[in-house]
Amino acid sequence: MALRSISLPGNFGLRALHLAWACCALIAWQVESHAAEDFSLRDGDTVVFLGDSITAARTYTKIIENYTLLRFPQRRIRFYNAGIGGDTAAGSLARLERDVFSRRPTVLTVCFGLNDIGWGLKADDEHKALYVNSLRTIIDKCQERKIRVFICSGPITAEDPDKGEAGYLQKMCDEAFVMAKAKGAGTIDVQRPMREIQRRVLKVNQGIADESKHTRLHLADGVHLNDLGHLAMAYAFLQGFNAPGDISQAEIDIPTKKVTAAGCRISDVRQLDDGCEFTRLDDGLPFNNGLFFALNFAYVPLHRDFNAYRLKITGLADGRYEVTVNGRSTAKFTAKQLAAGVDIASTTTSAWQPGGPWDAQATVLRSLTEARHEVDTARLLSRLYLADQPIVAELDRKSQPAEEQLIELQRLAARPRPYHFVIRPAAEAP
Incomplete structure (x- = not known):
């Protein structure tokens, strides 16, 4: 992300602020243009996730949905889940029209594998050929409809990561990738990024004698994912979608009155006797997912790679400072830390409360996304279990307005707002 700076002479006069707004608007446009070129999900897209029970859990898919809504709030993108427990690539062919094409998608992700080889009991050339050929058929049907399709490898199991990397499932998925790329389809390697995370988890577990306290990516069956596993899977998807790095950066040097910004606009900068204040309007917001969720980033570097929300203040006197945003206490840092630059995407001064207003907005968005799903x-469920009942059509018809309203509420919650920052010395702790 390119950074450009402007100097605000004198007392940050009106003309200088107008210049700041104009320059930062240009910076923001350049950042968004670069992201638009790279990120796979575009304005106007309808994305459908096709898969088995891991997709049907709607956990990694909602992480991707919320990340995208927050990171690209100006893009009108819809998300639908077409996961069915126990399904295979071959089995999904019979329901493509009902569960996928009826949504009129522009993007389809296809994530199968483990059921296709019967959890390892049918890991043979016959089932591999059925898997690859079924994916080929899905690609052909999507390309006929001008749908951008991404073939994804299935998620890892709880087996040793080194054995898994050399295992049948990985080789089968790699063969499918060769076919998909030859046909011009996209591919997302889910397994290898997940294994890197799994190796970090196992390394930490080595130092914990009590196995009941070990961190895991999977439920007891060693196949289905827990919340950390779904976050790891979402991270792999965001890698495959070429998610951009920092959300935004804001830097203010108090002595020289220089403002540097990328992905945001800075205005109303004022030097205070003991700190500073300013207004920040971002193009996108950082992803957060509830209380204590940021602890998972010790293993899954989503914030580091795709989600940094940066603040840098130089020229403060030595001491400890509180960052207050729209009246919310968001973080406390030393002057040295602020001068080096900090990531405040998930900082909070109370583990029981969201941090900045962007964290609170993400909390609201999460509930709205849950409601829509x-x-x-x-x-x-009505289509699966009440297929011969008239209630199905009535539910479809009457739920449409509710869905549209929930989508608009999601976008409302994810929309960036001007945030008023105040940086002042922190009160001494008792």
């Missing part, structure tokens, strides 16, 4: 799940 509950409505969609009800429609899915």
Whole structure:
């Protein structure tokens, strides 16, 4: 992300602030243009996730949805889940029209594998050929409809990561990648990024004697994912979608009155006797997912790679400072830390409360996304279990307005707002 700076002479006069707004607007446009070129999900896209029970859990898919809504709030992108427990690539062919094409997608992700080889009991050339040929058929049907399709390897199991890397499932998925690339389809390697995370987890577990306290990516069956496993899977997807790095950066040098910004606009800068204040308006917001969720980033470097929300203040006197945003206490740092630059995406001064207002907005968004998926799940269950009942059509018809309203509420919650920052000395702790 390119950074450009401007100097605000004198007392940050009106003309200088106008110049700041104009320059930062240009910076923001350049940052968004670069992201638009690289990130795979575009304005106007409808994304459908096709897969088995891990997709049907709607956990990694909601992480991707919320990340995208927060990071690219100006893009109108819809997300739908077409996961069915126990399904295979071959089995999904019979429901493509009902569960996928009826949504009129522009993007389809396809994530199968473990069921296709019967959890390892049918790991042979016959089932591999059926898997690859079924994916080939899905690609052909999507390309006929001008749908951008991404073939994804299935997630890892709890087996040793080194054995898994040399195992049948990885080789089968790699063969499917060769076919998909030859046909011009996209591919997302889910397994290798997940194994790197798994290796970090296992390394930490080596120092913990009590196995009941070990961190894991999987449930007891060693196949289905827990929340950390789904976050690892979402991280792999964001890698495959070429997610951009920093959300935004804001730097203010108090003595020289120089403002540097990227991905945001800085205005109303004032030097205080003991600190400073300013207004920050971002193009996108950082992803957060509830209380204590940031602890998972010790293993999954999503914030480091795709989600940094940076602040740098130089020229403060030595001491400890509190960062207050829209009246919310967000973080406390030393002057040295602020001068080096800090990431405040998930900082909070109370583990029981969201940090900055962007964290609170993400919390609201998460509930709205859950609500929308509950409505969609009800429609899915009615089609599966009440297929011969008139209630199915009535539910479909009457849930449409609710879905549209929830989508608009999601976008409202994810929309960036002007945030008023105040940096002043922190009160001494008792």
